[in-house]
Amino acid sequence: MFPSAEIAIRLTAFAAIFAALALWEILAPRRPLIAGRRARWPSNLVVLVVDSLLVRLLIPTAAVGAALFAAGHGYGLFNLAGLRLSVASLLGFLALDLIIYLQHVVFHKVPVLWRLHRMHHADLDIDATTGVRFHPFEILISLVIKIAVVIALGIPAVAVVLFEVVLNATSMFNHANAAMPLWLDRVLRLIVVTPDMHRVHHSILRQETDSNFGFNLPWWDRLFGTYRPQPAAGHDGMTIGLPIFRDPHELRLDRLLTQPFRNDRPSEDRVH
């Protein structure tokens, strides 16, 4: 698979899923928005463009290039073990999802990494665009980790592309401000992280911020004891965001990009 095909697949999937979720949010919102779309969408979406361009500029072939490289040279555990494509793809997908979960936990625990990641948490509302609002440095670190795992395990390129498309889709889905019947949330939560599950992670309360780290599969949180079913104040009563960066000016693109390097009451960036 060529990088141009990967880009086309990922762009098409992104546009279709984003449009469907945006429509759902407008027709059946889960919560009223505090800061609204006009103040947030342009900067959240431009951050996505900055992230994508930076990745293509610095690591043009991205993780799929690493997969093709590993396959071509016979590198990685799955290649050495001679696993069938289907088995290697399934295991590779699960391994990447576990790594993303673990990486997310580490980004919360290590102060310098939390500085990068807190930009994602500082959004005053949570909707599909929050799902693509990550600091470019966090995206680059994440990609380097992904490339290392892809080469070490020899994950097939098809599994890497599938994982990237699914992760992008589930990240927008589980941030969506979309209402659904509670029974449907309960059923979906068995196989995928739902909006109600991930919203707990965007609570201003630290013990809630430090729970539900999964983006895709909900099992890791249950396995490692970081699962929290609902926010204490309820989905309508909870406050989204962090105690710092609550000024609406912080939703501007330039403010988003500089948040990791500013010391706005650093000791109070989470409510204990």
Ligand SMILES: [Zn+2]
């Ligand atoms: Zn987080």
Ligand SMILES: [Zn+2]
């Ligand atoms: Zn999130």
